[in-house]
Amino acid sequence: xxxxxxxxxxxxxxxxxxxxxxxxxxxxxxxxxxxxxxxxxxxxxxxxxxxxxxxxxxxxxxxxxxxxxxxxxxxxxxxxxxxxxxxxxxxxxxxxxxxxxxxxxxxxxxxxxxxxxxxxxxxxxxxxxxxxxxxxxxxxxxxxxxxxxxxxxxxxxxxxxxxxxxxxxxxxxxxxxxxxxxxxxxxxxxxxxxxxxxxxxxxxxxxxxxxxxxxxxxxxxxxxxxxxxxxxxxxxxxxxxxxxxxxxxxxxxxxxxxxxxxxxxxxxxxxxxxxxxxxxxxxxxxxxxxxxxxxxxxxxxxxxxxxxxxxxxxxxxxxxxxxxxxxxxxxxxxxxxxxxxxxxxxxxxxxxxxxxxxxxxxxxxxxxxxxxxxxxxxxxxxxxxxxxxxxxxxxxxxxxxxxxxxxxxxxxxxxxxxxxxxxxxxxxxxxxxxxxxxxxxxxxxxxxxxxxxxxxxxxxxxxxxxxxxxxxxxxxxxxxxxxxxxxxxxxxxxxxxxxxxxxxxxxxxxxxxxxxxxxxxxxxxxx
Numbered sequence: 001x002x003x004x005x006x007x008x009x010x011x012x013x014x015x016x017x018x019x020x021x022x023x024x025x026x027x028x029x030x031x032x033x034x035x036x037x038x039x040x041x042x043x044x045x046x047x048x049x050x051x052x053x054x055x056x057x058x059x060x061x062x063x064x065x066x067x068x069x070x071x072x073x074x075x076x077x078x079x080x081x082x083x084x085x086x087x088x089x090x091x092x093x094x095x096x097x098x099x100x101x102x103x104x105x106x107x108x109x110x111x112x113x114x115x116x117x118x119x120x121x122x123x124x125x126x127x128x129x130x131x132x133x134x135x136x137x138x139x140x141x142x143x144x145x146x147x148x149x150x151x152x153x154x155x156x157x158x159x160x161x162x163x164x165x166x167x168x169x170x171x172x173x174x175x176x177x178x179x180x181x182x183x184x185x186x187x188x189x190x191x192x193x194x195x196x197x198x199x200x201x202x203x204x205x206x207x208x209x210x211x212x213x214x215x216x217x218x219x220x221x222x223x224x225x226x227x228x229x230x231x232x233x234x235x236x237x238x239x240x241x242x243x244x245x246x247x248x249x250x251x252x253x254x255x256x257x258x259x260x261x262x263x264x265x266x267x268x269x270x271x272x273x274x275x276x277x278x279x280x281x282x283x284x285x286x287x288x289x290x291x292x293x294x295x296x297x298x299x300x301x302x303x304x305x306x307x308x309x310x311x312x313x314x315x316x317x318x319x320x321x322x323x324x325x326x327x328x329x330x331x332x333x334x335x336x337x338x339x340x341x342x343x344x345x346x347x348x349x350x351x352x353x354x355x356x357x358x359x360x361x362x363x364x365x366x367x368x369x370x371x372x373x374x375x376x377x378x379x380x381x382x383x384x385x386x387x388x389x390x391x392x393x394x395x396x397x398x399x400x401x402x403x404x405x406x407x408x409x410x411x412x413x414x415x416x417x418x419x420x421x422x423x424x425x426x427x428x429x430x431x432x433x434x435x436x437x438x439x440x441x442x443x444x445x446x447x448x449x450x451x452x453x454x455x456x457x458x459x460x461x462x463x464x465x466x467x468x469x470x471x472x473x474x475x476x477x478x479x480x481x482x483x484x485x486x487x488x489x490x491x492x493x494x495x496x497x498x499x500x501x502x503x504x505x506x507x508x509x510x511x512x513x514x515x516x517x518x519x520x521x522x523x524x525x526x527x
Contacts, residue, residue, distance in 0.1 A: 032123040034059035036067075039213060040222035041120060043132035044230040044271030046173070047293070048112040051132050051229055053078070054271040055120045057101040061217035062210075069097040075121040078107050082117045082129060095122075100209050102268040112137040113296070130226035133172060136296030142360060142489040145295055146170070148228075149449050149483040151177040151235070151367075151418025155215055156185045158453035158502035162482050163224035165497065165509050169484055171228050175301070177418035178235025178367045179454065180270075181211045183262070201240065203258055208265035216269060220505065232270050233289055233303050235367040235419055238262055242322030242389050244312040249322035260285035290346055292353050299487060300359035300410075302350055304366035309343025313388045323389030325375060328382050334393065341394040350401070355408040360489055360519065362410040368419045369448050370398065372432035374468050381433040390419065402430050405443050412519060413444040414492060416485075421456035422477040423496045424448035425515050427523050432471055442523040447494050447515070449483040450476065453502055473524050474513055481509065492517045493527075 036057040045052045053076065060066040072095045080086040089109060095101040103120065110116065113136035120127040136143065148171040153160065166174060184201045202208045215221065239262040240248050248255045264284035267274065275288045290305040313323050315331035328334065340347065354362060364370075368390035376385035386392040405413055415428065428444040429436060436442050450456070459478040466475040479498035486493040496512045516525040 032125040034066075035125055036122050037120065037125060037127040039216040039269075040225055041118070041127050041130045042225040042230065042271045043118065043130065043228075044232060045273055045291070045293070046133060046135050046229040048135045048137045048296075049110050050106055050108040051110065051116075051134060052271040052273055053105050053107055053118045053120075053132065054269075055103050055127055056213075056216075056269065057095050057103075057122060058213055061213045067097075067101055071096055072101060072122060074103050076103075076105050076107075076118065077121075078110070078116050078118045080114075080116060082131075084117065084119070084129075088116070100265075100268045104271070104273075106273060110134050113140055113143075128222070128226060132229045135294060136298070138294065138297055138358065140296045142296070142298050145298055145485075145487040146172050147485040147487060148174045148224075149177065149416050149418075149447075149485065150174065150224075150452055151449055152179040152237075152421055152451035152454040153215070153221075154179075154182045154185070154237075154451075154454040155211075157455055158480060159505040159507065160218045160220040160452060161499055161502070161505055161507040162220075162452045162480065162497075162509075163218075164220040165499075166482055167220075167223040167227040171484070173295070174224060174228050174230045175365050175416065176230055176232045177365065177416065177449070178233055179237040179419070179451075180232070180234070180266075181208075181215050182237045182454075183208070183211070183240050185211075202262070205261040205264060208262050209268065212265055212269040230271060231293060231301055231303055231365060232272060233305060233365065233367065234266055234307065236307060236389075238266050239307075242313070243307065244310050244321065244389075245308065247312040247321045249320055251319070251321050256285050263287045290342075290349070294359060297358055297360060298489065299361040299363055300353065300357045301363050301365045302353050304342060304350070304364065305346065306341045306367050309346055310341045311339045311394070313393055314339065315388060323387060323393070325385060325387050327376070327385050331388070334386070334388065335395055337396040339394050339396055341391060341397045347397070347400060351404040351408065354404055354410040354413075357410045359411060361412045361414060361487055361492060364413065364415045364444075366415065366417060369417050369422075369424060369446070370415050371424070371426035371428055371446050371472055372469065373465060373472070374432075375465065377464070377468060379433075379468050399430065402428070402443055406430075412492070412517065413522070414517060415444055415446040416483070417446060417448040418451075420448060421451040421454050421480075422448065422462060422475055423450045423479070423481075423483075423498075423512065424472055425474040425494070425496075425513070425524055426469075426472045429471065432469070435470075436523075444522060445517050445524055447483060447485070450479060450481055450496075450498070452482065453480055473526070474515075476512055479512060481512075490519050 078089040293301040374384035427442040456477040462475040462477040480502040481498040
C-alpha cells in the first residue's frame, strides 16, 4: 500500500496537472515512466526585472546517460504565490542533449524587489517548487539584505548539513565562491569503499557532468538552491587543482580542451547567463563568468574570475605548473608588475564598476584570500614566505586594485573570499608590513569563509599565521560552515557560522564569531 506521504504527493501533482490545462491550453501530459527532476531546480543572477531559473532532466544521478539523446519539451511557470494561483510568466523550452538536457530560462518582465515561486513540468512530472526573488530598483529606498556565503564542498569529506542551515536562515541571496565540485574522487555512491585516490580525476565532459550530478543529488544542497537565488563564480577545482589560465599542474599541452569541457559542465549545472549563446564546445573554453549585480542602491556585487585570465603562477616547482610556497629571495619575479590575477580587461572593467557605483556597499565577490598572508615566522618586509596561487602570488595586481579603490573611492568596499578552507577576518591596506596610519589607511575589509566540507590545516598553524600577520584579526581552520551577512544602510554584520560535526547530515551549528563594519568606517569591529 502506498504511504500517506506518497498519496498526498500524487494528489498535489494531479491538482497541479489539472491546472496546466488552463495555463497551457491544449497541453496533454504524457505519463512519465521515471521522475526527471532528481537534481532539483535553481535560480540565480537576479536583476531588478529578471532572474535565471534552471533545471536538468536526469532520472538517475549516477547515470549521466540515463536519457536518450533526444530533444525534450519542458514547461515552466513563475508565480506570485507558492500555490501558483497568480502566475505571472510561463512558457516552454527545449532540453537539448548537447547541453546534457539542462534548461536555462531568463525570466524577464518581473516586478522589482519581490519574491516569486517557480517550477518546471515535463510530461506529467512536476519539479520541486522553489523560491526566488528580484533585486530592488536603483531608486528604491534602502532596506536590508541577508546574504549567505559558501564555498568548497568536496563530496567525500563530509555531509552538506551547512546547506540545510543556509536554507533555514532564509537568505535573500546566496553567493557561492567556487569549488562547487572537486574534479577528483570516486563517482559511485554505491561503492563508498573505493579508494580516495587523487588520480581518479574528471578530464572530459561526461566525467564532469557525472561529478555535478552526484553533488547536486544531495537534498540539503538542493534545499539551499530552492530557498533563494544564487550568485556563483568558479575557482580551480571546477576544472583542476591550481590551474592558471591555459596551464595546469601537469603542463598538459591539450589542457584547453579539458577546460572547455569543465566550463561547459559548469554552465549546464548553474543558473547563469551566457554572454554569447552557443553550444559549440570550443567556445566554452572562453566562457565569461565575471559580472556585476546591483541590489538597488544598497549593494553592488562585483563577481570576479581570478582563474581564466591570470598570469600562470610564477616560480612553480621544476617541471610543474600550479602553486608553490616561496620566499622573496627565492622568487624575485613575484613582484613583477606584468603579473595579473584578473587580466587587463577584467581589471579595467572592475575599475569602471568601482568608479560608477552608487551603492552603499561595494562587495568584491571573489575566490581567493586577498590579505597578505606571510607564512614565515619572520615578519620583515622582503623576508616573508608566500603561497603563489592566491593574491600573494600577484602583489602588483593587488596594489593596482588598491590604487583603484583609493582613486575612485567606492562606498564601503568589502571583499568576500573562499578557497583556503578557513574563517578569516582582515583589514586591507596598501602596506601590510606597516601599522595602519593616515599614510597607510585601511582601504577595505575582508571576510573569508571556511569550506562547506573540505578539510584544512590544524588550528595551531592558523593561530601562528594570525599572530604573524597583524592585519588578520581572526582565523579558524578547524571548523566547516558558512558566513551570514546582514547588510543595512548603516552597517554590515558578519557571522561565522560553524557546524558541530561535518560528518553528520543532521549536524547542529553555532556562531563562532561576529564582526561589524560601519558605514563610512573601513575596518573591522569585533562584537
